[in-house]
Amino acid sequence: MSVHKILPARPLGRNGPLVPRLGLGLMGLSGQYGYSAPEAERLHFLDEAYKRGQWFWDTDPDIQKADKYGDSEDIIGKWFAENPEKRKDIFLATKFGIRYTDTAPGFTIDSSPAYCRSSIESSLKRLGLPFVDLYYVHRLDKVTPIEKTMEVMLALKTAGKIKNIGLSECSAESLRRADAIHPITCVQIEYSLFCTEIESPHRKLLETARDLGVAIVAYSPLANGILTGSIHKVAESPGDKRRVLPWLQEGNIEKNVAIVDQIAEVANTKNATLPQLALAWLLAQGEDIFPIPGSSKIDRLESNLESLSISLSKEEEAHIRQLAQGVAGGRFQNLTGYAFGDTPALEE
Numbered sequence: 001m002s003v004h005k006i007l008p009a010r011p012l013g014r015n016g017p018l019v020p021r022l023g024l025g026l027m028g029l030s031g032q033y034g035y036s037a038p039e040a041e042r043l044h045f046l047d048e049a050y051k052r053g054q055w056f057w058d059t060d061p062d063i064q065k066a067d068k069y070g071d072s073e074d075i076i077g078k079w080f081a082e083n084p085e086k087r088k089d090i091f092l093a094t095k096f097g098i099r100y101t102d103t104a105p106g107f108t109i110d111s112s113p114a115y116c117r118s119s120i121e122s123s124l125k126r127l128g129l130p131f132v133d134l135y136y137v138h139r140l141d142k143v144t145p146i147e148k149t150m151e152v153m154l155a156l157k158t159a160g161k162i163k164n165i166g167l168s169e170c171s172a173e174s175l176r177r178a179d180a181i182h183p184i185t186c187v188q189i190e191y192s193l194f195c196t197e198i199e200s201p202h203r204k205l206l207e208t209a210r211d212l213g214v215a216i217v218a219y220s221p222l223a224n225g226i227l228t229g230s231i232h233k234v235a236e237s238p239g240d241k242r243r244v245l246p247w248l249q250e251g252n253i254e255k256n257v258a259i260v261d262q263i264a265e266v267a268n269t270k271n272a273t274l275p276q277l278a279l280a281w282l283l284a285q286g287e288d289i290f291p292i293p294g295s296s297k298i299d300r301l302e303s304n305l306e307s308l309s310i311s312l313s314k315e316e317e318a319h320i321r322q323l324a325q326g327v328a329g330g331r332f333q334n335l336t337g338y339a340f341g342d343t344p345a346l347e348e
Contacts, residue, residue: 006053008308010287012091013185014213015131017164019091021283022308024049024301025058025219025294037073037296046079048298050086052305058093058217058292059186060138061123067199073126081128090133093217094123095140095168109141109338113152120161135162136188139169140341146174147346150181157182166217169333171342172208184214191218191289193227193263193278193324194247194254194256195331203340210288218282221291223247227278229264232257246329262323270312277320279307284317 007020029042037045049057059072073094080087083344096119099108120135135156137149164185168180178184187209189198198206198216209216222228224245233253247256260274267277275293282291295301312320333339 007305010290011215012134012164012217012290013183016185016215018089019056019290020054021287021290021291022054022228022279022305023058023217025055025292026057026059026076026296028294028296029072029075031061038275039078041297042075043079043082044295045298045301046076047083049301050083050089052301054291054305055090056093056290056302057090057279058219060095061119073123076125078127080345081264087129087218092127093136094127094132094133095136095138095165096123097102097136097141097168100335109139109306111137111139111141111149111343112144113148116149116152116156120156124161129299129323131161131163134161134164134166134185136166136168137170138344139338140174141166142338142341142343144343146170146178146343146345147181149343154182161260169220169339169341170205172204174246174342175205175208175212175214177214177343179214180234186217186290187221188217188292190220190331190333191216191282191285191291192221192223193281193320194327195220195224197331197340198323205340210286215288216286218289218291221282221293222275222278226256226260227263227275229260229274245332246335247327249329249331252329259323259326263320266316266320266323270310272307273303276303276307276310279304280310280312281317281320283307287338 009020010016012019059076061073096116097109097111099110100106101108140146153165156167165182166186166188167175167184168188170187175184175187191198191206197203199275206216225231226247246252264274267274270277279291279293282289293304295304
């Protein structure tokens with residue numbers, strides 16, 4: 001069975017590789033939001049994702065052991081070791097640039113050439129692979145000129161260790177400067193009904209990406225779970241990192257749950273679930289938009305994939321957008337100081 005015929009696919013960027021319109025975020029695979037399932041269960045989930053034609057996988061190394069998402073790369077590496085013949089079907093993305101620390105604020109950003117080189121080697125070792133299909137600069141450190149980072153990324157591509165180059169949480173200017181060195185395949189940025197800052201005429205990131213033919217990979221397309229309809233009060237689990245989100249703080253969450261309920265009513269009229277409608281809305285923003293909802297449960301994976309068959313009229317899209325305009329609480333990434341990141345000019 002050919003996975004290419006199962007899910008609708010589009011080129012990832014101008015003249016880019018063909019990938020499914022809906023990708024798979026694997027943060028939850030390593031228990032980033034709390035409980036981590038047994039290894040056998042997680043490997044089975046990857047089996048089932050593959051069977052359903054979901055072959056656009058987005059992961060990230062662990063920051064404690066490596067760079068960010070627990071043991072996600074290790075699990076994927078074990079899956080490839082058990083299924084070497086399936087590697088050719090999977091479009092695999094990973095990242096570098098964030099390091100967790102034991103001191104406040106809990107992380108540092110490093111987009112230096114040296115860290116880029118060491119990070120890719122660590123990722124390839126954990127994955128047991130000679131290359132990854134897409135390598136992102138996860139965040140820009142405000143110290144390293146983007147041209148310097150791109151120089152080493154291009155060298156890694158020339159060496160065959162990465163196939164495509166991506167940026168994450170970059171500014172429009174940084175994107176233009178990077179693309180001038182080598183074509184950028186895509187930008188990964190937060191984008192959902194609750195977070196449309198990428199569209200802002202102040203940011204100009206979506207406008208710039210489209211001008212350059214760069215695709216948008218939308219992370220947190222369900223607003224960190226708020227648009228699943230399952231969150232009704234401030235998170236109580238001490239292991240759930242979503243507790244820090246302004247959207248979920250007292251005084252904000254009550255208003256946001258009310259908005260979610262209104263959007264859910266629209267979903268009911270479409271015979272869809274709330275997350276299906278939220279993903280369908282994002283897909284309707286353009287064929288250059290590729291949401292990557294995270295999941296570690298097979299039923300949720302199946303439900304998310306059904307969003308690909310939901311169509312929205314312009315009137316429906318506009319109505320849903322209007323309902324979401326009243327979201328309370330700012331974007332968490334803006335609090336980190338590294339959202340829409342810029343870098344210093346390259347000194348001659």
